[in-house]
Amino acid sequence: xxxxxxxxxxxxxxxxxxxxxxxxxxxxxxxxxxxxxxxxxxxxxxxxxxxxxxxxxxxxxxxxxxxxxxxxxxxxxxxxxxxxxxxxxxxxxxxxxxxxxxxxxxxxxxxxxxxxxxxxxxxxxxxxxxxxxxxxxxxxxxxxxxxxxxxxxxxxxxxxxxxxxxxxxxxxxxxxxxxxxxxxxxxxxxxxxxxxxxxxxxxxxxxxxxxxxxxxxxxxxxxxxxxxxxxxxxxxxxxxxxxxxxxxxxxxxxxxxxxxxxxxxxxxxxxxxxxxxxxxxxxxxxxxxxxxxxxxxxxxxxxxxxxxxxxxxxxxxxxxxxxxxxxxxxxxxxxxxxxxxxxxxxxxxxxxxxxxxxxxxxxxxxxxxxxxxxxxxxxxxxxxxxxxxxxxxxxxxxxxxxxxxxxxxxxxxxxxxxxxxxxxxxxxxxxxxxxxxxxxxxxxxxxxxxxxxxxxxxxxxxxxxxxxxxxxxxxxxxxxxxxxxxxxxxxxxxxxxxxxxxxxxxxxxxxxxxxxxxxxxxxxxxxxxxxxxxxxxxxxxxxxxxxxxxxxxxxxxxxxxxxxxxxxxxxxxxxxxxxxxxxxxxxxxxxxxxxxxxxxxxxxxxxxxxxxxxxxxxxxxxxxxxxxxxxxxxxxxxxxxxxxxxxxxxxxxxxxxxxxxxxxxxxxxxxxxxxxxxxxxxxxxxxxxxxxxxxxxxxxxxxxxxxx
Numbered sequence: 001x002x003x004x005x006x007x008x009x010x011x012x013x014x015x016x017x018x019x020x021x022x023x024x025x026x027x028x029x030x031x032x033x034x035x036x037x038x039x040x041x042x043x044x045x046x047x048x049x050x051x052x053x054x055x056x057x058x059x060x061x062x063x064x065x066x067x068x069x070x071x072x073x074x075x076x077x078x079x080x081x082x083x084x085x086x087x088x089x090x091x092x093x094x095x096x097x098x099x100x101x102x103x104x105x106x107x108x109x110x111x112x113x114x115x116x117x118x119x120x121x122x123x124x125x126x127x128x129x130x131x132x133x134x135x136x137x138x139x140x141x142x143x144x145x146x147x148x149x150x151x152x153x154x155x156x157x158x159x160x161x162x163x164x165x166x167x168x169x170x171x172x173x174x175x176x177x178x179x180x181x182x183x184x185x186x187x188x189x190x191x192x193x194x195x196x197x198x199x200x201x202x203x204x205x206x207x208x209x210x211x212x213x214x215x216x217x218x219x220x221x222x223x224x225x226x227x228x229x230x231x232x233x234x235x236x237x238x239x240x241x242x243x244x245x246x247x248x249x250x251x252x253x254x255x256x257x258x259x260x261x262x263x264x265x266x267x268x269x270x271x272x273x274x275x276x277x278x279x280x281x282x283x284x285x286x287x288x289x290x291x292x293x294x295x296x297x298x299x300x301x302x303x304x305x306x307x308x309x310x311x312x313x314x315x316x317x318x319x320x321x322x323x324x325x326x327x328x329x330x331x332x333x334x335x336x337x338x339x340x341x342x343x344x345x346x347x348x349x350x351x352x353x354x355x356x357x358x359x360x361x362x363x364x365x366x367x368x369x370x371x372x373x374x375x376x377x378x379x380x381x382x383x384x385x386x387x388x389x390x391x392x393x394x395x396x397x398x399x400x401x402x403x404x405x406x407x408x409x410x411x412x413x414x415x416x417x418x419x420x421x422x423x424x425x426x427x428x429x430x431x432x433x434x435x436x437x438x439x440x441x442x443x444x445x446x447x448x449x450x451x452x453x454x455x456x457x458x459x460x461x462x463x464x465x466x467x468x469x470x471x472x473x474x475x476x477x478x479x480x481x482x483x484x485x486x487x488x489x490x491x492x493x494x495x496x497x498x499x500x501x502x503x504x505x506x507x508x509x510x511x512x513x514x515x516x517x518x519x520x521x522x523x524x525x526x527x528x529x530x531x532x533x534x535x536x537x538x539x540x541x542x543x544x545x546x547x548x549x550x551x552x553x554x555x556x557x558x559x560x561x562x563x564x565x566x567x568x569x570x571x572x573x574x575x576x577x578x579x580x581x582x583x584x585x586x587x588x589x590x591x592x593x594x595x596x597x598x599x600x601x602x603x604x605x606x607x608x609x610x611x612x613x614x615x616x617x618x619x620x621x622x623x624x625x626x627x628x629x630x631x632x633x634x635x636x637x638x639x640x641x642x643x644x645x646x647x648x649x650x651x652x653x654x655x656x657x658x659x660x661x662x663x664x665x666x667x668x669x670x671x672x673x674x675x676x677x678x679x680x681x682x683x684x685x686x687x688x689x690x691x692x693x694x695x696x697x698x699x700x701x702x703x704x705x706x707x708x
Contacts, residue, residue: 013051013084017044024254024287025049029058029226031281032254033274037319038303038552039294039515042256043073046228047080049254054086059226061088065246067097068230073513075490077230090224094239095199098206105216109209115195122146122198129186135179144173149184153200154236154268159185170536203238210245221248232257232277236268251281260307260319263509263546265538292321294515296328299558303551305583308704309671310544311537311634320705321552331558333584335576339372339523342563343379346520349559350503351383353518358557360386362517364504366550368528373505376522380503390506400452404437404459405488412485426479430463457501462487508550518557521550525562525574547579581631582671623670623681636703637668643699647692658692659684671700 025048036042077091126146163177232255262271300323336342380387439456470479530543564572648655672678
């Protein structure tokens with residue numbers, strides 16, 4: 001058995017994988033596309049693939065470069081690879097990989113002193129550019145301008161092309177596109193004059209070095225032979241061009257992604273490379289991971305229903321998750337009069353879960369915008385529930401954590417050379433050191449003391465986790481304090497902190513890549529989900545995918561809620577999110593007394609969205625006001641029209657005799673699941689339901705389940 005196998009330990013990398021994961025992990029070298037739904041074990045699959053290729057001698061660990069989009073995800077990849085015994089493989093973010101390469105090749109490509117990274121001073125330089133042009137320099141304006149420059153560079157759009165491209169793509173940041181282009185151009189000039197690089201330059205300059213310098217490209221491509229790209233649905237044009245430069249025409253690349261989770265288009269990300277992967281590599285191995293190991297079947301089914309309403313999904317990329325866990329509770333829905341009432345009710349439910357034994361760290365409250373956090377912070381505090389606002393990258397900057405890490409580092413130096421079989425177990429050693437800076441095994445009372453304790457407790461529990469990892473791979477072996485401190489330093493560098501014992505408050509975007517036992521999706525009102533400024537069909541669909549991402553974060557408990565007004569006593573002008581149409585059991589919305597129906601017996605029907613009385617025949621037909629948001633499934637409508645045309649031809653009658661256009665629109669909006677739902681649509685009586693109901697419901701079900 002060769003050294004490659006010894007380097008990865010004795011465990012077979014394919015052990016414990018399901019058939020689809022095994023196919024992906026053991027695929028031969030060459031292009032591989034893994035379409036991995038939420039909770040289907042994509043990180044497990046790609047790390048096992050790397051281990052498999054290394055173990056079987058297809059590639060050396062040092063020839064592997066795995067890239068992803070966040071430092072946290074890269075840190076998890078490295079931790080998993082270390083656990084599998086794969087040492088030397090690179091797992092980094094695109095920007096971290098590019099920075100490392102650019103620093104290495106800089107003397108050969110540029111020749112003079114390396115330029116500094118602009119880092120946290122970008123906004124200041126954008127302000128200098130705006131001031132030079134005598135433009136407004138308010139912080140909000142500068143942030144918008146900086147964000148737009150980032151989008152342009154990620155999209156490979158220069159200052160001269162920006163106005164035409166921005167108009168074509170309907171970019172709107174409240175400034176004329178020509179003005180944005182002027183700031184962009186001036187910013188680039190100032191930056192280059194000062195010999196500075198921003199994060200986008202890391203990608204662009206590294207790409208240029210590989211494209212324009214043959215020696216650089218040959219050395220890099222000789223070093224790296226195998227590439228893995230995680231979250232490929234979120235790749236930007238600049239990142240794709242860098243990947244192409246890395247590959248240099250080779251095809252030893254594995255990509256993993258899920259079009260249903262594309263949520264960063266505003267930053268230049270695009271699922272197009274994932275959608276076109278098999279067109280670019282016709283012989284690629286394509287594997288679909290649809291077994292969901294994260295969530296209960298009840299959560300999985302709700303997630304499938306949420307995403308089934310999406311428009312414009314290419315058939316080949318549609319994934320229908322299949323829950324693998326035991327049954328759990330059904331998702332719950334609640335409507336409240338105002339935001340404080342909603343937050344207070346959520347806090348009570350969180351308190352009840354914690355009291356029933358669900359760890360606080362396994363509960364999350366997710367919202368669309370960060371401004372919603374404050375109300376929930378106050379409500380949780382009033383309920384005596386510990387919480388943390390998502391932003392774990394600041395964990396290692398907390399004073400108590402910095403103090404503790406310093407003490408642990410000193411203790412590791414003192415213990416070096418004396419650690420052996422008789423040494424105490426790691427958690428005991430770490431606990432002893434943490435006690436010197438105020439940690440106790442029991443959580444104290446009081447908000448400030450509890451906050452400090454939670455950070456130290458996170459360090460202690462990391463020692464327990466590391467011990468479990470090591471003993472699982474090598475029974476009887478104990479990690480040393482030095483190794484633990486090294487793990488801390490790697491996590492600090494990778495912005496990958498341990499979990500703090502508190503309920504997580506986070507935006508839907510920040511929740512991507514995370515999961516909890518219980519998830520509360522709050523503020524699900526139109527104008528917030530989808531966000532008010534999402535005005536195009538593409539933007540609305542991205543909001544739907546963002547909602548889907550939130551749903552799929554839940555393992556067992558999923559609670560969805562919305563409020564009708566912002567403040568107590570406010571006018572109830574809000575409506576629940578259009579993404580919930582057809583998904584909420586209308587007979588039971590717990591959490592508040594339902595408003596009495598506005599419909600009086602024998603009078604005009606009411607809108608299923610806002611509750612107002614319907615007036616016109618068309619409104620009654622589709623079941624909503626003409627100015628209320630439509631949830632039309634265009635793919636379903638097209639399929640219904642095809643069915644109607646065929647049925648009319650079969651019967652020898654005009655198409656309107658089967659169903660009118662308005663009736664088909666109503667079906668495509670309301671998507672009835674049974675005969676009862678079908679006959680509730682105006683114009684479909686018992687006779688037509690008997691003649692055509694089975695066919696119509698079959699079409700609705702087929703489209704809902706991804707059929708063509």
